[in-house]
Each structure stands twice: as C-alpha cells, then as structure tokens.
Amino acid sequence: MTSGTAIPPALPASREGTRYRVLGAISFSHFLNDMIQSLILAIYPMLKGEFALSFAQVGLITLTYQFTASLLQPLVGLYTDRHPKPYSLVFGMGATLSGLVVLSLAPSFGVVLLAAALVGTGSSVFHPESSRIARLASGGRPGLAQSIFQVGGNGGSAVGPLLAAAIVMPHGQGAIAWFALAALVAIIVLWQVGAWYQRQHLASGARARRKAAPMASPVSSRVVALGIGVLLVLIFSKYFYLASLTSYYTFYLITRFHLSAQAAQVYLFVFLFAVAAGTLLGGPIGDRIGRRQVIWLSILGVAPFTLVLPHVDLMWTGILTFVIGLILASAFPAILVFAQDLMPGKLGAVSGLFFGFAFGMGGIGAAVLGALADQRGIEFVYHLCAWLPLLGVLAVLLPDVGHEPRRLRAAAS
Template sequence: MSQPATVGTARQTANFMLLGVSMAHLLNDAMQNIVPAAFPIFQKSMQLSFTQIGWVAFTLNLTASVLQPLIGSYTDRKPMPALLPLGMVFTLLGMIGLAFSSGLWMLIVSAAFIGVGSSVLHPESSRVAHLAAGNSKGLAQSIFQVGGNTGQALAPLMAAYIISPQGQLGFLWFTLLALIGIVVQRYVSRWYTGQIHLQNRPERRSSGESDFTRPKVFVFFVLGTLIMLLFSKFVYLAGMTGFYSFYYMERYQLPLESAQMSLFALQFSGMLGTLLGGPLADRFGRKKIIWFSILGTAPFSLWLPYAGPVASVFLCLAIGAILMSGFSVIIVYAQEMLPGKVGTIAGLFFGLSFGMAGLGSVVLGWLIDQTGVAFVIQLCAYLPLIGILALLLPKDSRLMSQ
C-alpha cells in the first residue's frame, strides 16, 4: 500500500475514533442527566424535600468533580485505555441502582456510581479526541463535546416518555445504553493503546516540561478567570436542569411533559451551539466567543422567568445556543496555555463543572425550601452577568506568546 493511502486510512480510522468517543459521550451524558430530569418523579414517589434532591445532585456531581482532575493528571503521565470501558461499567451499576432504589441513601449511592463513570470518561475520552484531531483541535473538541450535549438534550425527553410512564423501573432501559457504551469504548480503547505505542515518550515528556516556563501568576490569573466563568455557567445550568421544571409547573399549572419541552429546547440548542463554538472561535478568536457565550446569555436569562410558557421555549433555545457555545472553547483555550497537560486540563474543567453544579444544586435546593422556587429561578437569571469577567482574559495572540 502506498504512503498516501496508508495516511488516508489512518486519518479515516482516527475520524471513526473521534465519532466513537463522541457517541460514548452522548450515552454517558444522557444517562447522567436523566437523574436530575427525573427529580420530580423521585420527589413524588419518595416524598423528598428540595434539600434532599439537592444532595442527590451534589453526590452525582461531587464524585465527578473530585475524581476527574486526579484521573486526568495521572493519565497524563500514564495513559490507561482500559479505563474507557470500565467507566461505562460503573454507569451501568448506577442505572440498575436507580431502578431499584427504595430511599434517599440508595439514590445517593447510585448517583455516586454514575458520577464515577463520568469522571473516568471525560479526561480519557477528551485525550482520545485530542489524539484523533490532527491539526483541527478546536473542531475535534467541539465534536466530542456535542456528543455530550446531545445526550443532555435527550435526557428530559427520556424522563418524560420513558421514566414518567413506567416509574423507576424505566431506568432498566438505560442499561442497554450502558452496554452499548461498553462495546464502543472497548473498541476505542484498542485504537488508543496502539496510538500510545506509536508515541515518542521522551518528546512527550520534554513538551510537558515546557509548559512550566509560563509565569505562574499569568497561569493562575487566566485559570481563575476561567473558573469564575464556569461558575456562572454551570450553577445557572444546575438551577435550570434541576429546578426549572418545578417553577414551570407551579407558574403555568402545566404537566411535567410540558416543562420538559423547555429543557429539551435548552439542551438541543446547546448541542448546536457547541458544534458551532469551535469553528466560530477559529474564525473570530477564542476570547471573543468565551465572553459572548456567557455575557450574551444574560438578556434572555433575565427575561425567562417572566415569559409565558410558549415564549419560554424560544428563550431556552436562545440561552442554550449561546451559553453552550463556549465550553469546548474554554477547554481548548486552557489547553493552548498548558499544551502538555491535555488530560489534566480536561479533568480539571470537567471536574469543576460537575462540582460547581453539585454544590449549586445543594445551595439552590436549600434556598428553594426557604424562599420558594420562583425566587431562586429569578435569582439564577443574573448569573450570566458574571460573563463580563471574560473581558479580563488575555487575547489569543498574547496567550500563545507568554
């Protein structure tokens, strides 16, 4: 076989692997997000308070938050392809646990299993996307991320049309998704193992060491600013995915299925926003897309609590498309600052996103018990205004020159 044909075959295989991890991301995030989407069902069947619901969300997100940076940092030094299918095994156990949970503690344990599965998937699958990307790192991260957003978009519909009619036993259907995920990740892990063997390890170590030539003050300032932006984004999303259904049903006196349509609109448009975010950042600059993705959400988020049921669907479409366009861009922005720490950055940012969402769920759940769901949804509407901090980020050219 000629060299061009060999290169073409390798490129095609890499593209399939990129689609594979995107599919695994879809399955993982669909199963992970079915948990908050089913909160009204758990509350009714188990007589849970909003604070208790918040603890379930906290556990789900905290396990991922704590483990992801640790896994990412470790696998930067010692890649572990076998973790890819193993993560789906934990998610499978979590789905079985949710189907048979009889009380709060069993819900919390099941949520922890799902969180562990997610903590394994994100840093390692993000590394696979990075390896498979070639020279299109931004686009590859968007393709990987859009799989997750698609899963998030499908979760409210799955809750409305599978879990709601069948109750908790409906979670058994999701074990099929976990089994498919195990097969996909096993296939990807074999390619990943081959790529590790092809890499020149001394060159990888020397490139990793060069990351630390950047001034620590500069690195901490950029990371701190990005973390504040993640806080505004993911606490707002925690309020929407965990509690907006309650607000919608209370304000408009409509059933859960109607409320889930607004959340589906939020997640579906978020999928499109994620897919467009990478290419737009390549054209207009990463910093511009980052600040627009959060601050640009504010007019729509501030209007949402006072809109009618029909208008809320269109506002959720706008919020999702704008807000979700920046996450993959934030990750690539940080990875360009520390290019030898792909897994660490992916683990840190995915972990922080889950941790902030988890803590936000607990605080928001407690606040709802104290003040009511309407006050909290109206309060969350102001969070995207924190996006103004993105103006403090260095320009793309300055970031690369430091």
C-alpha cells in the same frame, strides 16, 4: 508558542489529519453517557413523589453525583497524564451501568444517593480521558474536536428527558434498568476506542516524547494563573446558572404555568437541544475568530436574556431558554481548549480540573438552589440566578495566547 504546539507529540495529528471516526465514536459514547445522566435529572419529579423528597433532597442527589465526579476528575486526569490507561473508559462506563441498575432497584433515598455516586464515578473517568482522546484525534483543530466530542454529550442530555417521559414515567422506577443496555453499547464502543488509543498513543508515545522538546506555556506562570482563575470564575457563572435549568426547570414550569410533568420535560428537551447546538458551534467558531471572543460573547452576551426570562409568559419562556442554551453552551469548548493551550502537555490534568470544577459547580448550585427554593420559592431562584452571566465581563482579563486564525491554520499544516 501557537495553540497547535500544545498537541502532545505522541500523536502526529497534523500529518494524519482529523480522525473523524475516532471523534465520532467518542461523541457517540458521550451521547450515551450524558443521556443516562440527564435521564436521572428528568425523573426527579417521580423520585420526589416516590420518596417524598424536599427540593433540598432533590438537590442533594445532583450534589452527590456532581461532587463525586468533581473530586475524582482532576485526580484521574493527573494520573493518566503520567500513566495512560487506554481501557479506563470501559471501567468508567461499567461504574455508570452499575449505578443505573442500583437506581432501578433503590428502595430508599440513601440507595438513590449511592446510585448517583456510582454514575458520578463513571463520569469522573469518562470525561478527562475522552477529552484527551478528542485532542489527540483533532488533527490540529482542537476547537472542532472538542465541539464534536461535547455535542454528543449535550445531544444525549437533550434526549434523556424525552426517553424518561416515554419510558420511565409511564412504567415506573424499574424501567430505568433498560437503560443499562445503552451503557453496555457504550462499553463496546469504548473498547474499540481504547484499542486505537493504545496503538496510536502508547506504541509510539515513548519514542516521540524522547525526541520532542519539552512543551512550555506561551505565557508566564503568573499569566497562566490569572487566566486559569478567570476561566474558573466563568465556569462558576455558567454552571451555577445551568443548574437552575437542568435541575429545576421542570418544577419552575409546573409551578408557574401549571404544566404536567411530561409536558415540562418537552420544554427541558428543547432547552437541552439548544445546549447541544451551541456546543457544536462554539469550538469551530473559536478556531476561526479566536477563543477569547467566543468566551466573552457567550457568557456576557446571554445576560440580557436571563434577566428578562423570569418576567415573560410560557411561549417566551420557551423561546428565551432556547436562546440562552444556544449562546451559553458555546463557551465550554472554547474555555477548555483555551486552558489546554495555557498549560500544554497536561491535557488530562487540565481537562479533569475543568470538567471536575464544572460538575462541582453544577452540584453545589443544585443543592444551594434547591434549599433556596424550599425557603423562598422556585420563581425566586430564577430572579436571583439571572444576574450570574454578568460575571462574563471578567473575560476581558484573559491573556492573548495566539489564537488568530492564520496561526491556527499554520499549526495544522
């Protein structure tokens, strides 16, 4: 079975072509969703000073948000595979909006954790369902569709620190409430996406499913288990390392190079911009040359740069983190579509599993690395994490499920 046959029959994407307006709407909503998330990460220095937090407590904020999303995403994906909910995205963004308001008013560390849990709940609904819609609107180009969807999120992650530096840091915690307007805009957009999903998926879905043959994996169940296991190890490598940068990069720059918090956030923006660019490239390249090759190169290929990073000056730190973000981020669209091709017909469950596991690894990584930074110092964290991308060598164990460009073009014709 080719990767094109993994597209659910509820939407005849190959005949209708790639729905760029739908992908654009989902990507824009992802931009707003992840901008809000990165805003929280970017104000960690302010929260640390406001509530006299240790690094371990800073990591606990990330763990609360990521762990909530990690636990719920697979469950949401599994449920919506069986019972599609076109307007569930609106509910998820409503939870994110509530989290922002709570965070802006939080009088204590415990309430900050509650706000993080609400934002995590919103993400748990948003990511698996949005990924499903991106696949349905792909027109037989799933790698491109996932990249368009995910580049919005990474773009939002890049912009968040700049907005934090310009708005929240000068005006204080209460200014966070202004970003509830972004969540409100996302709710309006997602309502329109939900209407499209209902028309295209639910109206014709039951009839199409009755006519379609059951979708089976192109490989045996044993090979599927091995492939999924390898992909999850690679997700661990990628997101544990990324946790060191997304949660603690500003502290690293402040500690080692004596930058101000606002100057450090500019460097964080540069890194997150590179992540966005890498995400956009990863999917289309995977459609063209094969997803195994992209996964192999993006995880293992970044290792030389991570190993050098702790030993260079400020200028090279900025350059290397840009290169690391660009290469490492190209993996996730390829990993997600590869997993969807291994388990066709279970888009929600697979998307929820991988987004949830990624969130979980990011959260656990932030908590573990924060505790380690308290004990051994923030620079030690970067020396240790530099070795994680070497796990990318395991990509050699991934099965061949037919990602050759010719077959992809045939599937989309």
